[in-house]
Amino acid sequence: MNKTMIQVAGLCKHFGDVEVLRNVSFTVSKGETIAVIGPSGSGKSTMLRCLINLEKSDNGTIDIEGKTLCKDGIYQSKKACRSICAKMGMVFQNFNLFPHISVINNLIYAPHFVKRQDKKELIVKAHEILAKVGLSDKENAMPNELSGGQKQRVAIARALMMNPDMLLFDEPTSSLDPQLTGEVLAVMKELAMEKMTMIIVTHEMAFAREVADRILFMGENSILADDVPEKIFQNPNEKIAGFINSII
Amino acid sequence: MNLFTFLDLARQLSYGVQYTLELFFITLIFGLPLGLILGLIRNAGKNLVNTHIKILDDVLNTVISAVVGFYVWIMRGTPLLLQMVFVYFGLAVMQVAALDPFPAACVTFALNYAAYFCEIFRGGLLSVEKGQHEAASVLGFTPFKKTIHIIIPQMFRVCLPTLANECITLVKDTSLIYALSITEILTLATDAVRRTTSPAAYVVAAVFYLIFTFLITQFFKYLEKKFSF
Numbered sequence: 027m028n029k030t031m032i033q034v035a036g037l038c039k040h041f042g043d044v045e046v047l048r049n050v051s052f053t054v055s056k057g058e059t060i061a062v063i064g065p066s067g068s069g070k071s072t073m074l075r076c077l078i079n080l081e082k083s084d085n086g087t088i089d090i091e092g093k094t095l096c097k098d099g100i101y102q103s104k105k106a107c108r109s110i111c112a113k114m115g116m117v118f119q120n121f122n123l124f125p126h127i128s129v130i131n132n133l134i135y136a137p138h139f140v141k142r143q144d145k146k147e148l149i150v151k152a153h154e155i156l157a158k159v160g161l162s163d164k165e166n167a168m169p170n171e172l173s174g175g176q177k178q179r180v181a182i183a184r185a186l187m188m189n190p191d192m193l194l195f196d197e198p199t200s201s202l203d204p205q206l207t208g209e210v211l212a213v214m215k216e217l218a219m220e221k222m223t224m225i226i227v228t229h230e231m232a233f234a235r236e237v238a239d240r241i242l243f244m245g246e247n248s249i250l251a252d253d254v255p256e257k258i259f260q261n262p263n264e265k266i267a268g269f270i271n272s273i274i
Numbered sequence: 275m276n277l278f279t280f281l282d283l284a285r286q287l288s289y290g291v292q293y294t295l296e297l298f299f300i301t302l303i304f305g306l307p308l309g310l311i312l313g314l315i316r317n318a319g320k321n322l323v324n325t326h327i328k329i330l331d332d333v334l335n336t337v338i339s340a341v342v343g344f345y346v347w348i349m350r351g352t353p354l355l356l357q358m359v360f361v362y363f364g365l366a367v368m369q370v371a372a373l374d375p376f377p378a379a380c381v382t383f384a385l386n387y388a389a390y391f392c393e394i395f396r397g398g399l400l401s402v403e404k405g406q407h408e409a410a411s412v413l414g415f416t417p418f419k420k421t422i423h424i425i426i427p428q429m430f431r432v433c434l435p436t437l438a439n440e441c442i443t444l445v446k447d448t449s450l451i452y453a454l455s456i457t458e459i460l461t462l463a464t465d466a467v468r469r470t471t472s473p474a475a476y477v478v479a480a481v482f483y484l485i486f487t488f489l490i491t492q493f494f495k496y497l498e499k500k501f502s503f
């Protein structure tokens with residue numbers, strides 16, 4: 027068994043009176059690609075955002091690479107949380123590129139200003155990563171000059187610049203046309219083959235089935251199934267079957 | 275009014291331009307940074323102070339935010355002219371401070387305009403999407419670095435048209451220092467009108483203001499283009 031990267035136990039989250047996560051527990055090992063599927067409003071985004079400290083859980087324990095982000099709902103200091111979460115990168119549905127700076131600056135800003143890395147070396151590295159996502163010709167473009175698929179590939183490149191040990195994706199292709207979806211999924215597939223640890227919230231069932239090592243099915247505010255894709259898709263229980271049929 | 279009288283009047287009024295310009299730039303140099311700080315404070319709301327002691331945080335944040343809100347309310351809720359005569363005459367009568375007319379005007383203008391800039395910047399800060407904050411925080415930016423490198427540049431672009439408007443108002447507001455008998459353009463124009471028994475000097479004064487506001491408009495157009503994205 028590989029090293030445990032993420033361990034979540036008993037995660038609970040309310041927004042006011044609304045319960046969004048009830049007793050969510052799972053583990054992610056190094057190199058795994060996890061797809062998270064489930065109906066809208068089941069708490070997929072909230073669960074992902076809790077992992078990277080964009081939402082605070084009310085209760086439960088989150089360990090990232092053996093370090094405790096929160097225990098029984100009590101968080102470490104802000105600084106400690108930042109350093110623990112620095113191991114993770116996140117890619118959003120609506121890209122969230124920095125619109126006021128060029129593509130290359132989107133890539134080098136964080137390592138330069140946060141980690142104080144040398145700009146020249148970062149530019150070399152940015153070129154390599156842009157080539158990897160197929161956007162070598164766009165380094166000087168502004169984000170609003172790019173197509174959605176290109177934007178999302180820049181967002182992935184930006185996350186990779188921080189040398190993350192894990193990447194979290196929240197519906198990375200949900201705001202893209204079908205043609206553009208393919209180019210983003212191709213990049214993610216390559217990362218999966220390189221054994222990047224990834225958690226991907228997605229509605230792309232074919233992709234989940236093909237690429238994921240495990241699938242988490244979320245519904246009714248908790249994880250209803252956690253299994254390999256074959257099991258999930260071949261012998262789906264009633265709820266999963268209902269969900270899969272509803273989106274195909 | 276022939277060209278000669280026009281030029282002669284323009285020459286006379288030009289002695290007052292110095293005060294107008296100085297007041298304009300002093301107000302911006304002090305008012306903009308102060309306004310930005312106040313805007314950031316108002317925008318931070320409940321997240322400004324963070325001592326890990328929840329009650330202390332809540333009290334401090336509420337107090338600071340109320341103080342800034344009160345300041346903005348006073349500054350925007352009373353006439354600039356009233357504030358200026360208060361700082362000049364009022365403080366002298368109370369024997370708090372005896373300021374010369376021009377410094378008194380500068381202090382009042384900077385403090386007054388800071389309140390307006392505060393609200394302009396606060397609006398700009400609110401317009402930056404939540405996703406920008408999240409993307410920056412996920413990339414490890416501290417709140418301070420995020421504000422400097424990601425949020426303020428985007429806010430600035432959004433604020434430019436409103437700032438241009440405010441600067442034009444400022445140019446015209448500088449004529450209020452007439453009330454403190456400072457020899458700025460309007461004072462000199464009124465003197466000339468009395469002397470020459472002709473309103474021509476007022477026309478010339480208007481031309482000065484028009485040129486000044488035109489230059490500001492052009493400058494902001496340039497900025498908007500430069501910072502467009």
Ligand SMILES: Nc1ncnc2c1ncn2[C@@H]1O[C@H](COP(=O)(O)OP(=O)(O)OP(=O)(O)O)[C@@H](O)[C@H]1O
Pocket residue numbers: 041044046064065066067068069070071072073
């Ligand atoms: N900031 C918030 N404040 C209040 N309620 C929220 C907030 N964010 C999410 N919720 C609620 O929490 C529940 C779960 O939301 P979440 O976004 O995690 O679902 P999801 O599974 O990602 O759905 P989708 O597939 O539509 O993205 C929903 O009922 C939603 O309305």
Ligand SMILES: [Mg+2]
Pocket residue numbers: 070071072196197
């Ligand atoms: Mg979601």
